[in-house]
Amino acid sequence: xxTIQWLRSILSSVALPAGVWVVNEISKHGFSGRLAxxxxxxxxxxxxxVLWGILSWWRYTYRIEDGELRIEHGVIFRKKRYIPIExxxxxxxxxxxxHRLFRVVRLRVDTAGGLxxxxxxxxxxxxREEAERIRELLLRRRQAPAMAPVxxxxxGGDGPIRDVSVPSSLEGAAKPGPVEGEEVRYARRISLKxxxxxxxxxxxxxxxxxxxxxxVSLFGESFEFIFQYLDVxxxxxxxxxxxxxxxxxxxxxxxxxxxxxTMFVYGNFTVIRTEGHIFIxxxxxxxxxxxxxxxxxxxxxxxxxxxxxxFGYYTIGVETAGYGGDDGTxxxxxxxxxxxxxxxxxxxxxxxxxxxxxxxxxxxxxxxxRRRYMLRKLGWVIVPVVLLPLVLFPWGLLALVxxxxxxxxxxxxxxxAGWALIDGEMCVLRSRLVARKTALVTRRRVxxxxxxxxxxxxxxxxxxxxxxxxxxxAFRVVDLEEAGGExxxxxxxxxxxx
Amino acid sequence: MxxxxxxxxxxxxxxxxxxxxxxxxxxxxxxxxxAAFVAExxxxxQVPLYLYLSVLFLLIVLGxxxxxxxxxxxxRRWRYEVREKEIEIQHGIWIIKRTLIPMARVQHVDTRQxxxxxxxxxxxxxxxxxxxxxEIPALGLDAADELRNRIAELAGVADDI
Numbered sequence: 001x002x003t004i005q006w007l008r009s010i011l012s013s014v015a016l017p018a019g020v021w022v023v024n025e026i027s028k029h030g031f032s033g034r035l036a037x038x039x040x041x042x043x044x045x046x047x048x049x050v051l052w053g054i055l056s057w058w059r060y061t062y063r064i065e066d067g068e069l070r071i072e073h074g075v076i077f078r079k080k081r082y083i084p085i086e087x088x089x090x091x092x093x094x095x096x097x098x099h100r101l102f103r104v105v106r107l108r109v110d111t112a113g114g115l116x117x118x119x120x121x122x123x124x125x126x127x128r129e130e131a132e133r134i135r136e137l138l139l140r141r142r143q144a145p146a147m148a149p150v151x152x153x154x155x156g157g158d159g160p161i162r163d164v165s166v167p168s169s170l171e172g173a174a175k176p177g178p179v180e181g182e183e184v185r186y187a188r189r190i191s192l193k194x195x196x197x198x199x200x201x202x203x204x205x206x207x208x209x210x211x212x213x214x215x216v217s218l219f220g221e222s223f224e225f226i227f228q229y230l231d232v233x234x235x236x237x238x239x240x241x242x243x244x245x246x247x248x249x250x251x252x253x254x255x256x257x258x259x260x261x262t263m264f265v266y267g268n269f270t271v272i273r274t275e276g277h278i279f280i281x282x283x284x285x286x287x288x289x290x291x292x293x294x295x296x297x298x299x300x301x302x303x304x305x306x307x308x309x310x311f312g313y314y315t316i317g318v319e320t321a322g323y324g325g326d327d328g329t330x331x332x333x334x335x336x337x338x339x340x341x342x343x344x345x346x347x348x349x350x351x352x353x354x355x356x357x358x359x360x361x362x363x364x365x366x367x368x369x370r371r372r373y374m375l376r377k378l379g380w381v382i383v384p385v386v387l388l389p390l391v392l393f394p395w396g397l398l399a400l401v402x403x404x405x406x407x408x409x410x411x412x413x414x415x416x417a418g419w420a421l422i423d424g425e426m427c428v429l430r431s432r433l434v435a436r437k438t439a440l441v442t443r444r445r446v447x448x449x450x451x452x453x454x455x456x457x458x459x460x461x462x463x464x465x466x467x468x469x470x471x472x473x474a475f476r477v478v479d480l481e482e483a484g485g486e487x488x489x490x491x492x493x494x495x496x497x498x
Numbered sequence: 499m500x501x502x503x504x505x506x507x508x509x510x511x512x513x514x515x516x517x518x519x520x521x522x523x524x525x526x527x528x529x530x531x532x533a534a535f536v537a538e539x540x541x542x543x544q545v546p547l548y549l550y551l552s553v554l555f556l557l558i559v560l561g562x563x564x565x566x567x568x569x570x571x572x573x574r575r576w577r578y579e580v581r582e583k584e585i586e587i588q589h590g591i592w593i594i595k596r597t598l599i600p601m602a603r604v605q606h607v608d609t610r611q612x613x614x615x616x617x618x619x620x621x622x623x624x625x626x627x628x629x630x631x632x633e634i635p636a637l638g639l640d641a642a643d644e645l646r647n648r649i650a651e652l653a654g655v656a657d658d659i
Contacts, residue, residue, distance in 0.1 A: 321628060447603045447629035454593045470628035494583040494600045 062123060064137055069109060071121050081121055083109065090291040091135055097285050099125060107131050109138075183274060186348040190269040190335060198315075198336040199262035200255075201307035266335050273349045278318075280331070292331060296320045298445045298469035300353045301330070302342070302438040309436060312339040318350070321470035330473065353426070356440035360428045362418035368460050369479035373417075374410030381406045419465070419477050419484060421491055427467070429475045439475040441467055449492040451485050465489065503579035503586045510618050511636030512573045518614060519564030527557055578634050580649060585625060587632055603627045604653035607646045611639075625649065 052075070060073040069083045092108040099105055107123040126134070190198075267284030278292040299319040308315070316333040337345055346354040365373075381402040388396035416432040430438045452464040463485035466476035530553055537543045568591055577588040585599045608624045610633075615621055621642040622635040637645060 446600065447627040448597055448599045448632070450595055450597045452590075452593055452595045468627075468629035472629055474629070489596075489598060492598050492600065494602060 064134070069121065069138065071123075083121055085138055088138060090293070091138065092289050092291055093131060094289060095287050103128060105131050107134065184272055185275065186271075186273040188271050188334070188345065188349075190266070194336040195263055195266060195269070197308070197311075197313065198266065199259040201305060202258060202262050266332075269335055271334055271349060278333070278349060280333070290331060292318065292320055294350075294352075297350060297352070298441070298471050299473065299475070300333075300346075300350060300356070300440040302357065302440070304436040306435055308336070313337065314339065314342055316342075316345070319469055319471040319473045330471070352442060353440045355422055356426045356428050357438075359422050360420045362420045362428060362430055363480075363484060364418045365414055365477075365479060366462070366481045369462055369481075370411065370414045372456075372460075372462070372479055373414035374407045377406040377410035377413065378403065414479075417477055417480075419480060419488060421488065424491065427488060427491060429465075429467070429477050431475075431477060441469060441475065443492065445469050446492050449489055451489050467492070503577040503588050505578050505580075507573070507576050507578070507634065507636050508620055508638050508641070509573075510620060510638075511576075512569055514614055514618055514620065514636055515569035515572065516565050519569060520561075523557065523561045523564055526560070530557070576635075580645065580652070582652060585649065587634065597632060599625060599627060599632065601649075601652050603629075604649060607649045607653070609642045609646050623649075 055075045056073070059075055059078075060071075062069065062071045064070070064085075067085050069085065069088070071081045071083075073079055088109055090110045092110070094106040094108060096106070102125070104125040104127050107126055109121045109123075123131075123134075264284045264286075266282050268287075269282040270280070272279040272281075276294050278294065278297075280290040280292070282288055297318050298321050301317040301319070303315040303317065304313070305315065313336050315335055316337060317330050318333045319330055333349070334345065343354065343358050346357050385399050385402050388399035390396065413432045416430060416436050418428075418430045420428040422428065424443070426440060426442050428438060428440055430436065447468045447470055449468075450466045452466070453462075457463060457479065461482040462479045463482050464476060464478045465480060465485045465488045466474050468474040534545055534550070537545055571591050572589070575589055575591065575594060579586045581601075583601050585601065585604070586596065587599075588594065588596045605626045605628060607626070609621045610624055611621045615636060619639050620636045621639050622633050623637060623642050623645050625632045625634070634645070
């Protein structure tokens with residue numbers, strides 16, 4: 001555990017920025033006396049982080065005492081966290097690359113938090129056997145907090161897995177077939193094809209592109225010699241030509257990088273459903289395991305990304321209460337699934353919500369709402385459309401093309417919006433911002449419902465309906481007809497126990 | 499839309515809102531005056547007359563809005579109703595928003611009093627669910643306590659259906 005702490009603290013806090021800075025300096029000034037100072041600085045900071053790492057490890061203790069998991073840590077500010085065992089909902093194990101190297105795991109203990117799940121404890125690096133021992137101890141005192149099994153077929157096969165074999169990286173420890181008394185009902189691993197499509201179409205290049213662009217501009221000086229080299233190679237070009245070459249290259253590069261990164265994060269994505277829990281495992285290098293108690297699922301979202309929708313692919317997410325996935329409270333249940341398999345998957349993994357997909361007859365929005373949708377999107381582009389032609393005449397006139405685009409986008413959003421009520425137990429709300437998103441919410445999970453109406457809406461007998469679930473997420477349909485909104489609103493009201 | 503919720507909030511709320519509107523506008527006026535002072539005497543920038551006039555005009559408009567017009571609209575629109583199985587709240591000036599909270603989802607209820615409310619013997623009631631909190635502003639102190647107790651009781655027995 002000590003070594004891991006040590007390495008991580010060095011790498012994350014010092015080495016990377018120091019390394020980058022050193023490279024920059026060298027390229028600027030060449031080797032000189034300055035370098036000696038730089039090297040000294042780096043050495044000192046490395047030494048400090050090593051010391052710090054040792055100290056924090058020394059002062060980090062954990063024990064199980066009096067029905068509580070007790071963790072004390074902190075070098076300067078001592079922190080004590082005592083977690084009653086009954087409150088422990090899930091115990092997960094994670095492995096980073098470094099963990100795998102040293103054959104340790106990171107143990108993560110979660111409790112039933114409310115909105116801000118604060119009671120969470122992490123043992124950053126413990127030996128596998130030790131992790132198992134802790135788990136046994138904790139389990140013996142309370143009812144099965146589920147421990148995620150590791151499914152490792154090794155071949156990244158296609159399609160559903162029917163038998164879940166022995167977790168190979170938890171050798172000798174856990175029994176096959178996962179959780180204390182809970183048999184596996186269903187398991188599905190993502191196929192390579194699905195993973196590839198998912199990674200290639202994630203449409204998140206924006207972030208990576210801006211990072212790359214930022215790096216280029218920041219270290220532009222250092223890259224001058226690259227440009228000179230390229231000049232020799234390709235021949236002299238004007239600035240404009242360089243820009244024309246550069247922008248698509250940056251886009252292409254960032255697309256490739258995001259796709260590759262996504263594949264690593266979601267590699268071997270597997271969903272396992274047992275009697276009371278859903279387990280999710282993902283990652284090629286750094287393998288993460290998540291546990292979702294079925295009772296915690298608040299809502300299900302089916303997202304059709306704009307690049308994926310034409311091919312009939314859905315991304316399935318769940319909203320959970322008190323237990324977050326990667327970001328916030330929405331957890332990815334499955335990255336990419338074709339429409340044909342959707343009904344079966346939902347019925348097997350989250351049957352409570354399966355009807356929401358199978359039986360939904362979505363009411364579309366009334367036609368009188370269409371103009372409002374189109375105008376709203378037009379509002380988004382009004383500033384550039386008006387300003388650019390004035391400021392950058394005549395090229396600015398190109399901005400006018402945004403107008404039909406915005407109107408079309410608005411028309412599309414209107415066409416895709418809709419709602420449905422199923423058997424009095426579930427509501428289906430569909431809308432589009434960029435991707436088309438269908439939300440399935442059961443009545444018992446609705447924390448609150450709202451109807452909004454502006455004077456313009458009142459004139460047209462339109463209303464906006466929204467529901468919120470325990471995770472804090474809200475789903476809404478804008479500009480549906482008044483009668484429909486009132487029906488949805490009335491549906492939320494509790495009834496007498498049957 | 500369906501029938502409005504029955505109850506209104508305390509009439510003194512109107513006074514409180516007018517007062518806070520007046521304070522806000524006064525604060526803004528002081529800020530702008532200070533800025534003008536700094537501009538004229540420290541930066542030696544001669545503020546043109548039309549600027550003074552338009553700012554004054556703006557302040558008057560804001561004053562009328564926030565002290566006279568808006569608070570009364572707001573008060574008239576504010577409604578709530580606590581039934582056995584749900585709480586309904588309706589409010590809004592331009593956009594009217596209506597919220598339904600099933601009693602079984604209420605996690606806890608608090609009353610709250612800032613200095614302004616306290617001066618008028620009012621309090622607001624905060625209703626929290628897992629998805630966030632909602633406020634019924636400005637009820638009489640007794641009414642607020644009573645409401646809180648009533649909601650707490652109903653929420654305690656509410657069946658999860």
